[in-house]
Amino acid sequence: MTESWVDVLRPQAADLALVTAFIALTLVGFFRKSVRLKYATLAIAVGYLGFYKSSLISVSDIFRLTDLSLPPLKYSLAWYLFAGFVVVSTVLWGRLYCGRVCAFGALTQIMDAVLPKQLRIEPPPALERRAGLIKYGLLVAVVGYYVATKDLARPVQYAEPFWMFTLFGTTPMWIGLGLLLTATVFVRNLYCRFLCPVGAGLGVLSQVTTVFSIKRWKECDTCKICEKTCEWGAIQGPLIVKRECVRCDDCERLYLDQKKCPHWIILLKPVKSPRGRPSATPAAPAAPSSAG
Amino acid sequence: MKRSLVVLALGARILTNPNPAAELKQLFPQAAAFSPLAGDPLHFTAYGVDPKSNPAAPPIGYAFWTTDMVPEEHGYHGPIHILVGLDLKGTITGAIVDYHSEPYGYFSVEPPRFGAQFKGKTVKDPFIVGRDVDAVSRASISINSATRAIRDGSRTMAAKLIPEALK
Numbered sequence: 001m002t003e004s005w006v007d008v009l010r011p012q013a014a015d016l017a018l019v020t021a022f023i024a025l026t027l028v029g030f031f032r033k034s035v036r037l038k039y040a041t042l043a044i045a046v047g048y049l050g051f052y053k054s055s056l057i058s059v060s061d062i063f064r065l066t067d068l069s070l071p072p073l074k075y076s077l078a079w080y081l082f083a084g085f086v087v088v089s090t091v092l093w094g095r096l097y098c099g100r101v102c103a104f105g106a107l108t109q110i111m112d113a114v115l116p117k118q119l120r121i122e123p124p125p126a127l128e129r130r131a132g133l134i135k136y137g138l139l140v141a142v143v144g145y146y147v148a149t150k151d152l153a154r155p156v157q158y159a160e161p162f163w164m165f166t167l168f169g170t171t172p173m174w175i176g177l178g179l180l181l182t183a184t185v186f187v188r189n190l191y192c193r194f195l196c197p198v199g200a201g202l203g204v205l206s207q208v209t210t211v212f213s214i215k216r217w218k219e220c221d222t223c224k225i226c227e228k229t230c231e232w233g234a235i236q237g238p239l240i241v242k243r244e245c246v247r248c249d250d251c252e253r254l255y256l257d258q259k260k261c262p263h264w265i266i267l268l269k270p271v272k273s274p275r276g277r278p279s280a281t282p283a284a285p286a287a288p289s290s291a292g
Numbered sequence: 293m294k295r296s297l298v299v300l301a302l303g304a305r306i307l308t309n310p311n312p313a314a315e316l317k318q319l320f321p322q323a324a325a326f327s328p329l330a331g332d333p334l335h336f337t338a339y340g341v342d343p344k345s346n347p348a349a350p351p352i353g354y355a356f357w358t359t360d361m362v363p364e365e366h367g368y369h370g371p372i373h374i375l376v377g378l379d380l381k382g383t384i385t386g387a388i389v390d391y392h393s394e395p396y397g398y399f400s401v402e403p404p405r406f407g408a409q410f411k412g413k414t415v416k417d418p419f420i421v422g423r424d425v426d427a428v429s430r431a432s433i434s435i436n437s438a439t440r441a442i443r444d445g446s447r448t449m450a451a452k453l454i455p456e457a458l459k
Contacts, residue, residue, distance in 0.1 A: 011421075011422075052429075052430075053430065054396070054430035054431075055430075058395055060368075060369055060395040063369070064369065067370075069366065069369050069370045069393075070366070071366060071367065071368050071369075071433050071437075072364075072365070072366050072437070075433070075436055075437070075440075076433050079433060150393070152369060152393045152395060153393075153395070153397070153398060156395040156396075157398075163396070165430070166396060166399065166430045166431070168396075168398070168399035
């Protein structure tokens with residue numbers, strides 16, 4: 001009547017294969033900077049990780065760090081693979097998890113792509129920066145609450161919306177979720193940017209690690225194109241704020257765009273006289289040849 | 293080796309509800325009295341006749357905490373405390389989840405229908421989630437852990453007190 005390894009592995013095989021395939025898709029989309037693969041990842045995150053599995057990283061996974069309680073390895077291989085990927089990817093590249101794996105973030109990003117842009121309210125950068133700090137406060141508050149009370153259920157039900165994918169909620173939980181999603185129609189990715197304690201935890205980790213951070217050109221010191229494009233308020237002048245960056249690729253795609261990024265425009269085009277300033281013509285022949 | 297492990301386990305026993313009188317009554321409605329939690333392995337003994345009036349009264353079954361039998365069995369977040377009743381033939385008279393810290397326990401192991409489905413199973417049943425135990429999608433780590441705890445706890449208990457039930 002004792003279990004063999006086959007008995008232990010067989011029920012987990014499908015999950016292990018699906019999680020591996022999902023991680024592969026996520027990484028291929030990330031390394032190719034592909035918009036289409038990213039949206040495919042987001043859609044599968046909502047369907048598979050969200051509604052089908054409901055296995056997202058939750059505040060309860062941060063609570064583990066305080067009591068070192070983990071699920072049994074032997075019976076939870078797919079969970080370890082998934083949680084391991086979240087930690088390793090955050091250490092290597094930053095909050096990749098927030099940007100394309102978390103099913104709730106994926107849902108609000110898809111909402112943002114589908115809903116009419118006229119509905120959007122963009123908070124001014126100063127307000128956005130301050131609101132971004134709320135999630136770190138919430139992280140401290142929920143961890144403090146857990147350490148003091150050992151009550152894991154309330155934070156999971158009221159401090160984060162990930163339970164929604166299980167479809168099991170009480171009326172107050174659904175009302176709260178309704179308010180959050182309604183607000184998200186107007187302020188895109190509201191929860192991820194300003195409120196999520198899990199994102200805050202991963203933000204702290206990525207701030208101190210991120211082995212392969214985003215490269216910047218010398219021209220980024222003065223150019224503002226990426227800063228204006230960043231939907232996550234993660235670029236401040238020449239600086240990328242690692243704890244806010246979710247590796248969405250928007251700025252990296254701009255860097256690669258030889259028609260938009262000033263780096264390439266300056267590098268590849270022979271210097272011409274600026275329009276409307278004919279007096280500058282003598283400078284043109286003096287410019288070093290940068291063609292080829 | 294085994295004895296030292298038991299002593300170690302007793303030393304660091306997972307604390308459970310100290311007075312589960314109502315739960316014991318639910319597992320053995322016909323019992324007249326219960327012993328305190330004692331013995332090796334730790335268990336409550338259910339009596340049909342109060343041993344105070346008849347010291348020779350035979351037991352009608354045993355109840356135990358899964359956390360005493362299989363303390364290493366963890367769910368998504370720590371052990372799930374389940375009180376299980378076993379009759380003298382090795383048939384489960386009931387399983388009651390008394391405490392858990394599973395994030396999605398509120399719709400998986402906490403509803404009484406989860407424990408209720410184990411009533412009538414014997415220690416020799418397969419206990420396979422999705423086959424003879426109802427699967428709850430999106431809470432599989434919790435459901436699987438609680439099922440293993442009931443299965444392995446019952447078999448550990450039976451091996452000691454009613455070994456003929458496992459034959």
